[in-house]
Amino acid sequence: MIKAASKRLTPVPAQxxxxxxxxMIKPETKRLITVPAVYETVKEQVMVKPEGKRLVEVPAVYExxxxxxxxxxxxxxxxxxxxxxxxVTERVEVKPASTKWVKKKADANCLSANPDDCLVWCLVEVPAxxxxxxxxxxxxxxxxxxxxxxxxxxxxxxAKMGKRTVRKVKTPATTREEVIPAEYKTxTVRKVKTPATTREEVIPAEYxxxxxxxxxxxxxxxxxxxxxxxxxxxxxxxxxPATTREEVIPAEYKTVSVKAVKAEATTRTEPVxxxxxxVTKRRLVKPGGFTEWREVLCGDKVTxxxxxxxxxxxxxxxxxxxxxxxxxxxxxxxxxxxxxKDKGLPVGNLDFETLKALGVNY
Numbered sequence: 032m033i034k035a036a037s038k039r040l041t042p043v044p045a046q047x048x049x050x051x052x053x054x055m056i057k058p059e060t061k062r063l064i065t066v067p068a069v070y071e072t073v074k075e076q077v078m079v080k081p082e083g084k085r086l087v088e089v090p091a092v093y094e095x096x097x098x099x100x101x102x103x104x105x106x107x108x109x110x111x112x113x114x115x116x117x118x119v120t121e122r123v124e125v126k127p128a129s130t131k132w133v134k135k136k137a138d139a140n141c142l143s144a145n146p147d148d149c150l151v152w153c154l155v156e157v158p159a160x161x162x163x164x165x166x167x168x169x170x171x172x173x174x175x176x177x178x179x180x181x182x183x184x185x186x187x188x189x190a191k192m193g194k195r196t197v198r199k200v201k202t203p204a205t206t207r208e209e210v211i212p213a214e215y216k217t218x219t220v221r222k223v224k225t226p227a228t229t230r231e232e233v234i235p236a237e238y239x240x241x242x243x244x245x246x247x248x249x250x251x252x253x254x255x256x257x258x259x260x261x262x263x264x265x266x267x268x269x270x271x272p273a274t275t276r277e278e279v280i281p282a283e284y285k286t287v288s289v290k291a292v293k294a295e296a297t298t299r300t301e302p303v304x305x306x307x308x309x310v311t312k313r314r315l316v317k318p319g320g321f322t323e324w325r326e327v328l329c330g331d332k333v334t335x336x337x338x339x340x341x342x343x344x345x346x347x348x349x350x351x352x353x354x355x356x357x358x359x360x361x362x363x364x365x366x367x368x369x370x371x372k373d374k375g376l377p378v379g380n381l382d383f384e385t386l387k388a389l390g391v392n393y
Contacts, residue, residue: 039255084211340392
């Protein structure tokens, strides 16, 4: 714009008419005198490019540093020791305790005249038979006596470390915002120094006895628009703001040889074959039996007190055992045999069935 829009005042003259009367032919009036605007030429700075901003890339700063790295990672290893063996002597039962039937004379004072009637089967206890053997026993490695105890020991092997120099980012890449100042151009323009105005002047009234003109329409001022004047100038405007673009800087690698654990340490149990010795044992396959089972009182179990009870029971039952003398005499045997025959009991031995029939408690 080389000239700003303004306004100017254009005077519109008053209109008069003539009347026939004696009046003031020309009253006192006022007149507006146009005072034109005063212009001046000045130099003015016009902005041809507005202030802007731009992003300036600040590159990353690198430094070489020395760091530790693992050459060989920590691992565990297992040490296996041989167990201690001890030779011990052990008594092994080769034949368990058992019982057997032995035919022997039950009582020296047998009742029967037949010697076979005086023989009875007695159940005799046979003690167990043992054999002493020598064997090696695994006592472990820690002295506890438990087989293979303490024979496996796990050892922690620390990692092996090394030093290497690597290039690392000390300060990452950034952007810095810079202000681009606006650009101005000095141009000569015409500006209103003093705007147009009106000055009012007083016109004195005129008197006469003649016809006079009377103010029909007072003078006015008409305001006219004066268009602004423009000039075409070229200037830079912001089309797209500045931005940043991130670029990936590939990492640098270096191949180093390291020792890695391929398989964890384990323990493998190897069986040590046992040592055996052959011993011969006798076992009861089938117990012996009899066609007829009778429980008799063996000779060492027949006491004087038992004989006395038998004699008293025979007397009570109506038999004559002779004198009550605690002796298994001829008369006592005869009375006992007769009692067995009368009662239908087995004859020849002093069995428990006969004692029960007599009422003798044994």
